[in-house]
Amino acid sequence: MENNRKGLSLKYRPQSFDEVIGQDVMVQIIKNAIKMDRIPNAYLLTGIRGVGKTTTARIIAKAINCKNLENLENLEKKCDGFCHCEAITNSNHIDVLEMDAASKTGIDDIRELIDSAKYYPTSAKYKVFIIDEVHMLSKQAFNGLLKTLEEPPPHLKFILATTEVKKIPLTIISRCQRFDLRRIKLEEMLSFLKRISEKEKAKINDKALMLIAKASEGSVRDALSILDQAISTFNVLGEEITEVSVRTMLGIADRSRIIDLVRLIIDGKKEQALEESQEIFDLGADPKLVLQDMLEVIYLISRSKSFGKIENDLTVSESESDLIFSLSKDIDFSYISMIWQFILKGIEELSFVPNYFLSFQMLIMRLIHLKDLPSPEQLIDDVLSSDTVGISESNEQKDDFNEIKPGTIINKQTSAKTQIKSVTQEKTEEIDRTPKILEKKKELENFEIINSFEKLVEITNHKKEIELKFDLERNVRVVKFEKGKIDISFNEKLSKNFVRSLTEKLKLWTGERWIISLSKETGKSTIFENKEIYKKKLLHEALESEVYKKIKENFPDAELSDVEEVK
Incomplete structure (x- = not known):
């Protein structure tokens, strides 16, 4: 009875390698390494949530400590009473320590872990440290773990698990044997859910299982949680779980209605499209999920346009395939790409608007008018x-030019x-x-129009070309400036690559080739010199002003050090 009270994700958690689905290559490599006694110092398991990282870590811990290595596929079935497998399964084995790095991120936690690593295991062959969400460790904690991870005692093994491997230092990754657990394929997930449904004696049809498999996005835990929710919601009432009931439970719109909505948008039928979106929303559909479904439909349209009618795809029914194929004939790729980009932007905007439906409706109207917009090339x-x-030429075209009407x-x-x-x-x-x-x-074409030296300096500042801006203001004197050509003189502080760098930037910014020539003439004052002259002038005027004289009378020791012009 105790086992029946568990959720499906816990009840059917894999306990041996043969129960792990979708990770055949990883399983085979680990099994072979254990049989050959070539166990690495540390494993690193990465992947999205719910694909079996922590579960695999426990199975590895059991496998390397199991007394029946010849039966790696069925650890639980062949172990006697003196094996360690049951205690590791129940997370109460003294030599297998599981640490959640999300709650223990500091160097003190790692130091405590390393101190305990010095001691031999009490009963098992290996002491195993399983660190979950290892990317959450601090920089100091990673540094503290480095040496022990590279050269641990012979009796110690590390198993690290993470969903964000990019946040782990490369020095840590290079010391581990890495395995990337992939998302579970749709066919594998569907087959797995069918087996679980049969064991649970659930009344559920194949379309509902397919929808659950798609909604899980490759995560076994998510799939089992959704299935558990559906069984609790409908089977308890004696109802069969159907695709419609699962869509209602998850707030997912019927795909045929999504295809109809996309068709109305493409046809430019604004009123009908808004009414359809209102009805979809009234059924309880989540706007974000609707937009994600629309993205999937757009992808299927582009795929159908490229490769013809969609066949042999479990996710698309025959009627949906016909609708998508008919839509693909009346739309070009540039319009498909624009719709894709606008929907992606619409999904981002949902988080900024309190009322999701208003943002959703506005996006629908923008998509309807999108077809009327000309492309940049046009x-x-x-x-x-x-x-x-x-x-x-006249209406009746003739070879004689005398027939042309002015x-x-x-x-x-x-x-x-x-x-x-x-x-x-x-x-x-x-x-x-x-x-x-x-x-x-x-x-x-987004090219700049540069018609003066001052404009050139302004653009270098806008483009954040700091070195160019510095040289132009302080080290360059303009002799002559005209479109496509600049004559300059310079001082000894000018950068060696100035001419080449400026020529390349001008070509990039204006789309035209410019000539930078060095002149023997002195040229005008630099921009910096002009600024200094102007600043001295302002300072002189301030010193002669009545305001400064009055301040000097009251505060004889005061000195005027700088003046700024208020614009």
Whole structure:
């Protein structure tokens, strides 16, 4: 009776290697190492939540201390009364210490651990330290652990587990044998849930199990927790667990309705799309989960557009596959990409708006109008194509140019249907483009327009090019400045790479090649010198002012050291 009171995630926690699902490669490597007595000093187990890191750590601790090594796959079934497996399973073995690094992060906790490592195990072959969420340790704690981790006593083994391996110092990782526990595949998770449902005699259909498997996102613990919740919610009342009931319980909208919502958005039917989103929300669906489902639909549309109708995919029904395939025909990749980016941004914005539904509805309206927006390439083409001349061919096109009627506008970028544009025409069009259009093109391409030396200094400051800015202000005198060319003189403090660096930056910022020439002429004063001259002028005026004279009368020892201009 005691075992039945446990949640499913605890009740069906793997106790041996043969019960671990989805990690076949790791299991085989560890088993072979134990059989050959090539056990490393430390293991590092990484992966998302619920894939079996702590469980695997306990199984390893049992395996290296078990007296029946020939039966590694079934540790629990073959052990006699003098084995250590049962005590390790119940987390009460004196030689296997489990430490939660999330609550014990300091150097004092690690020092206590290292001090206890000096002593031999009381009964087991190895003393095992299992450190869970090891990435939570402080820098000092990691440093304290380093030496012992590299050269532990022969009787000591470490097993580290973490969900965020990037936060662990490389010096620690390099001293461990690392295993990355992967997410459980959908087919493996579905098969596992079916076995558990049969053992629990749960009334649940395959579609509901499939939905639970998808909602778990590869985490066994999450899948078992959702299944346990569904059994407690519906089977107790004698109801069969269906896909609809699981969606209601989790706040997930029906995917067919999500596909319909995406179709209405693509078709630009604003009123119907808003009504559909309202109905989905009224059913209790979580807006964030709805947006995640929309992302999945967008992915399936792009996949269908690239590779044809979706087949052999357990996650997509035949009717859904038909709907997605029909949608993929009427949409291009640029629009798909824009929808994807807008939905991703919408998911981020949900955390900033107290009312999720308002943000969700606003995103739907933006997506509907998104199709009407021109692409950046189209904007450039439209600007360039607006350069026109005041003549056009008549409706009845003739070879004789005398038939051309004056005063009619023609688009120079578009040739007559029966005429092939010559190289001479293209050259002429290139020359005839007005500076205004080229400036507009530059704006669209995010290029800078630099028309003075002061503007150049301002841009270097904005781009955080500190060394360039310093040289331009203090070490460079302008002799002549014009578009595409700068003549300068300089002092001995100028950086060696100044000319090359400035030329590269100007090409990057303006999209054009600039020439920086060094002149023998003296040139104008530097910006810094001008600032100093102006500052001295302000200081002199302040010293001659009536305010300063009155202050001096009352405070004879006062000295004016600096002046700032108030803008």
